[in-house]
Amino acid sequence: MTVAQAVVAYLSRQYTVDSIAGQDYRERLIPGIFGIFGHGNVAGVGQALKQYQQLDPSIMPYYQGRNEQALAHQAVGYARHTRRRATFAVSTSIGPGSSNLLTGAALATANRLPVLLLPSDSFATRAADPVLQQLEQPYAYDITVNDAFRPLSKFFDRVSRPEQLFSALHNGLRVLTDPAETGAVVISLPQDVQAEALEVPEEFLADREWRIRRPDADDEDIRRAADLIRAAKRPFIIAGGGVLYAYAHEELAEFVRLTGIPVGNTQAGVGVLPWDHQSSLGAVGSTGTTAANALAADADLIIGIGTRYQDFTTASRTAFKNPDVKFININVAPLDAYKHGSSLPIVADARKALVKLNRALGGYRVGADLEEQVAAEKQRWDATVDAAFETRASPLSSQNEIIGATYRAMAARDVVVCAAGSLPGDLHKMWRVRDPFGYHVEYAYSCMGYEIPGGLGVKRAVLAEAARGGVDRDVVVMVGDGSYLMMHTELVTAVAERIKLIVVLIQNHGYASIGSLSESLGSQRFGTRYRSLDDDQHSFDEGDILPVDLALNAESLGVKVFRIDPGEKAIDELEQAVRDAKAAPERGGPILIHVESDPLLDAPSSESWWDVPVSQVSELESTRQAYETYAGHKKRQRKLLG
Structure with a gap:
């Protein structure tokens, strides 16, 4: 068989085994492969997946995607919801297809979450040289784009010869299933090597179990x-x-x-x-x-x-x-x-x-x-959150109200998903979680654009769980307009597979989180508003709000959309929209709820601090005042926790 065929066959026979309080669990480590095909992998992994699909689609299901980074995010979302017992593999072409995975690799490693990345690489033989999309460095001709994965991964190997595949996969999966070392595992596959034939030992393709190591305390x-x-x-x-x-x-x-x-x-x-x-x-x-x-x-x-x-x-x-x-x-x-x-x-x-x-x-x-x-402290904080959820702002709602309405409409078993902007901090403070699987916020990397693909990965895990007789859950993604614009294309994936993913899109016309941070640091929310350019001042801070309709954008992708108009009834209508979305058919496709908020209405204070440096000297009075505050906090900072 070819190297690519051996990769797919091998991954189809890998299982994680776990034991919790005397109860044993066994499931497939790699339940499927995401991929976008180009000249680097179309004749390798692509051909192998097609071949096995015709023999038996259950051997290694293939899932289409729209952006390689988003595919890595889906795999991470799946891995976290399965408590690191399973993840997906991601196949890409060479060059930009591979480098699009870099952010996904960094996110997985930062979060200590497993993902198996299979980026294609330039010709190992250099028979065609330089190949399309090959990176050339005059000081080291063996460097390729994929070497950029080395500092972002917990394991990296390049299969330059077919027989290297055996040790590459075995050692890669060793790291993938290690709770202390897991993260992005990257196995670089040159496009010519993928298509080469090799003799594969029977024992390589036998079922293999990877027991999750859980060391006891001394x-x-x-x-x-x-x-x-x-x-x-x-x-x-x-x-x-x-x-x-x-x-x-x-x-x-x-x-x-x-x-x-x-x-x-x-x-x-x-x-x-x-x-x-x-x-x-x-x-x-x-x-x-x-x-x-x-x-x-x-x-x-x-x-x-x-x-x-x-x-x-x-x-x-x-x-x-x-x-x-x-x-x-x-x-x-x-x-x-x-x-x-x-x-x-x-x-x-x-x-x-x-x-x-x-x-x-x-x-x-x-x-x-x-x-x-x-x-006493718990009672005080609970009363603070109650007030934040109940206070009605007009004409635009506060994010606090939006979080409260979404929470009230969701069931205890449902999952909320978020990653970046002001929402993660507000959710961390105020979301009243009732289930160990009910909260999924990616905050080790806080990657803008993670929310929709990550939520789709969570939903895939939920569907797999329900198919095994487990708990059925709705997955609700909460995302701001800034993060939505970074990476919303996996909504098309949800449309294609008719997956019900509920998205609450909060439109505040800019970057609310960094706007607030900028103001606190004396930078006056510079560059954080979505406004038209003022040519005289070359400024985006004071122009007209952009005539962008994100609800219409989602509709154009085939998504069912609920529009919540600003006003006194907005919060009640939002709560009902989430309930209606939950009641929609499971195979009806994604649903997006569009609601506007006022970015200047903050969540309750944590009475805490975060170290973000302030300019020591400035001609702006706002910055000088911010630095005085910053210097006071720095005096309380410990050198070590100890």
């Missing part, structure tokens, strides 16, 4: 952690995505029930506890709740579980104000366990570590004064 580490917790007066848990990937949310709930320790969560950790759990204080850090941030500020012990301590989580190292605070970091990845000079790094699976901690802490519980503060 007993001595658990003993030391228990001692630190027993000595603490004001412990606080920061729960990250690692809790969800380890299926540790039930064990965390038991840990909290026994000890009374309050919990704040990162973006990836939303869903570790239901929002109304008595110990759940919601988001922590720069986009956090005042409740979680108040407890984090006074904590004398932070127990980080499955978090990578991104700067939003630590409020750029200003969230923890107790000078004697210590840190226990439980993480499957040593990089994250040791981060920021942790007092006690524990390299372990989150669930297994919590099982041992629950045994080691028998009888321990926090003081009544801490539990009373948790209840």
